[in-house]
Amino acid sequence: xxxxxxxxxxxxxxxxxxxxxxxxxxxxxxxxxxxxxxxxxxxxxxxxxxxxxxxxxxxxxxxxxxxxxxxxxxxxxxxxxxxxxxxxxxxxxxxxxxxxxxxxxxxxxxxxxxxxxxxxxxxxxxxxxxxxxxxxxxxxxxxxxxxxxxxxxxxxxxxxxxxxxxxxxxxxxxxxxxxxxxxxxxxxxxxxxxxxxxxxxxxxxxxxxxxxxxxxxxxxxxxxxxxxxxxxxxxxxxxxxxxxxxxxxxxxxxxxxxxxxxxxxxxxxxxxxxxxxxxxxxxxxxxxxxxxxxxxxxxxxxxxxxx
Amino acid sequence: xxxxxxxxxxxxxxxxxxxxxxxxxxxxxxxxxxxxxxxxxxxxxxxxxxxxxxxxxxxxxxxxxxxxxxxxxxxxxxxxxxxxxxxxxxxxxxxxxxxxxxxxxxxxxxxxxxxxxxxxxxxxxxxxxxxx
Numbered sequence: 001x002x003x004x005x006x007x008x009x010x011x012x013x014x015x016x017x018x019x020x021x022x023x024x025x026x027x028x029x030x031x032x033x034x035x036x037x038x039x040x041x042x043x044x045x046x047x048x049x050x051x052x053x054x055x056x057x058x059x060x061x062x063x064x065x066x067x068x069x070x071x072x073x074x075x076x077x078x079x080x081x082x083x084x085x086x087x088x089x090x091x092x093x094x095x096x097x098x099x100x101x102x103x104x105x106x107x108x109x110x111x112x113x114x115x116x117x118x119x120x121x122x123x124x125x126x127x128x129x130x131x132x133x134x135x136x137x138x139x140x141x142x143x144x145x146x147x148x149x150x151x152x153x154x155x156x157x158x159x160x161x162x163x164x165x166x167x168x169x170x171x172x173x174x175x176x177x178x179x180x181x182x183x184x185x186x187x188x189x190x191x192x193x194x195x196x197x198x199x200x201x202x203x204x205x206x207x208x209x210x211x212x213x214x215x216x217x218x219x220x221x222x223x224x225x226x227x228x229x230x231x232x233x234x235x236x237x238x239x240x241x242x243x244x245x246x247x248x249x250x251x252x253x254x255x256x257x258x259x260x261x262x263x264x265x266x267x268x269x270x271x272x273x274x275x276x277x278x279x280x281x282x283x284x285x286x287x288x289x290x291x292x293x294x295x296x297x298x299x300x301x302x303x304x305x306x307x
Numbered sequence: 308x309x310x311x312x313x314x315x316x317x318x319x320x321x322x323x324x325x326x327x328x329x330x331x332x333x334x335x336x337x338x339x340x341x342x343x344x345x346x347x348x349x350x351x352x353x354x355x356x357x358x359x360x361x362x363x364x365x366x367x368x369x370x371x372x373x374x375x376x377x378x379x380x381x382x383x384x385x386x387x388x389x390x391x392x393x394x395x396x397x398x399x400x401x402x403x404x405x406x407x408x409x410x411x412x413x414x415x416x417x418x419x420x421x422x423x424x425x426x427x428x429x430x431x432x433x434x435x436x437x438x439x
Contacts, residue, residue: 010390013363021311084312085337091358092347098354104361109312109342 001032004131009104012131016106019123023270027263030123036130038252040072041239043135044154046116046176049142051162052186054093055222057139061097062225063232064135070102072128075139076118079109086110090139104128115149116140122153122259143176151179152258155248156238158231160184161200163192171203180215182234188219188227213241272302313437316364318346318355320371320379328422329370332400335426341433352382359387359395365437368429371401376411384415396436400424 003011018029043060045053054075061071075090086109097103108118117140125136140150151157159180171177183204185197200217208214216234220227242248287293317333319326326348333343344362346355359367371379376399387395399411400420408419418432 009357009360010392013360017363079342080337080340083338083340085340086342087333087337088342088344089347092345095346095350095354095358098346098357098361099351105358106361107344111312 001029004127005036007101007132009101012104012127013106015127016120016124019127020108020111020118020120022266026123027267030126033123033126033130037126038129040125040129040133040136041156042125042129042154043137043235044140044150044157045137045160046140046143046147046150046157046179047160047184047186048144048162048165051142051160052222053139053142053160054090056160056184056186056220056228056231057090057137058094058097059222059225059228060137060232061094061103063228065097065100065102069134070132071104072125072131072133072136073103073105073139074108074121074124074128074136075105076108076110076116076121076141078141079111081112084111104131104133110141113149114147116143116147117149117153125153145173146175148176148179152255155242155251156181156235158182158184158235160186161196162187163190163196168199168203171199181213181238182231183215183217184227184231185217185219186222189221193219212245213238213247268303268306271306275305276302312340312342313366313433314342314344314362314364315366315368315433316344316346316355316359316362317368317370318350318358319348320350320352320355320369320383321373321375322349323371323373324348325372326370328372328400329368332368332370332426332429336430336433339426339430341430352379352386355383356386356390360390360392364395366396366398366433369397369399369401371399371403374402376401376403376407377414380411380416381414396433398429398432400429 004015019026045057047053057073064071077086077088077090079086088107091105091107094105106124108121110118113119121138125138128136138150138154140147157179183200185193197217197219204215218227218230218234220231284298288295315336317329319329333345336343344364346358369379380399383397396417398418399416403419403421411419417436420429
């Protein structure tokens with residue numbers, strides 16, 4: 001931990017692997033990290049597969065580095081539901097930063113989590129925060145409509161869209177479209193970009209009447225960096241708004257509350273699973289199959305037995 | 308409960324532009340339950356080693372078709388040593404003349420997989436050396 005705090009990338013890399021494993025060791029590490037976080041700004045990037053999230057992140061990293069900031073990137077790709085393996089290819093677009101001592105990039109498999117992040121991603125963000133990175137960018141798996149966990153970790157959520165993926169009806173749907181603080185229409189040199197931008201603006205105007213923050217809609221071409229400066233400006237604008245309105249504190253309070261209940265949940269599960277071997281479980285299963293007991297009274301009993 | 312996952316970096320150093328083989332291997336490892344970090348083409352040894360560090364991989368797999376295998380392997384091993392890393396295994400795939408295999412092994416490459424190697428053999432080797 002000491003080495004990691006001094007910026008030793010080997011140590012940071014190893015600690016991230018600790019955070020990816022459930023259990024005692026992870027909890028101890030999180031305890032150590034907890035008092036050291038809160039300085040970094042967390043940015044979430046989400047959107048469908050192939051809209052250009054990784055390329056956009058690459059350009060944002062370049063821009064922020066130009067301003068002297070240290071940047072951590074957590075890029076999540078899906079794990080196979082069958083083998084548990086993963087093909088993590090996001091950093092392919094960011095490899096020009098691989099040898100920059102001010103940039104740390106970590107790829108993660110989603111490992112069964114369905115919200116667009118991996119379970120450990122928020123912990124990894126904290127570690128990078130503690131290690132002195134100024135901006136932490138979390139890139140979700142290619143999201144569909146309801147992978148909205150990013151909003152629980154990021155201060156600013158950027159939604160990336162491209163033209164040609166459906167009509168206005170898609171914009172009005174609930175879920176991912178509701179969590180954006182900034183909307184980006186990428187590949188804006190493609191046909192339909194103007195129309196999509198206008199439609200987005202119209203719906204945002206309607207939905208956010210009187211709101212203190214109205215999400216801006218920006219056009220970018222990540223491939224050549226067009227519009228990235230405006231995106232960074234919007235990001236800073238949103239950060240300023242969050243700070244001045246007290247919304248940042250509100251969001252962070254909510255996050256901490258959630259973290260506590262999550263930690264409780266994890267610990268309970270750990271303890272009960274530890275106490276329960278396979279044979280015992282099979283016994284319970286038999287009882288339920290024979291109609292002698294039900295799963296809920298068994299759960300009740302297991303939890304009550306803890307005390 | 309999520310068990311520990313083996314992590315493997317698949318990288319292509321140098322200038323040759325053929326990554327079909329690397330992708331096929333990456334896919335095969337994925338299907339065997341391994342997390343594969345794929346960096347794509349034209350990586351320098353410095354990029355490869357820095358990536359391996361940030362990603363905390365167990366194995367680096369280099370795909371080399373250019374004939375420059377000795378240089379790239381030596382350089383990657385050198386950089387790993389410089390960083391004080393002794394627990395990352397280096398394996399090589401691609402077109403390596405049979406007479407060079409023992410030379411590569413003598414400088415610290417753990418295994419060389421030539422054309423036609425079944426993926427299962429690579430997987431088995433990785434599982435054996437990593438033992439998680």
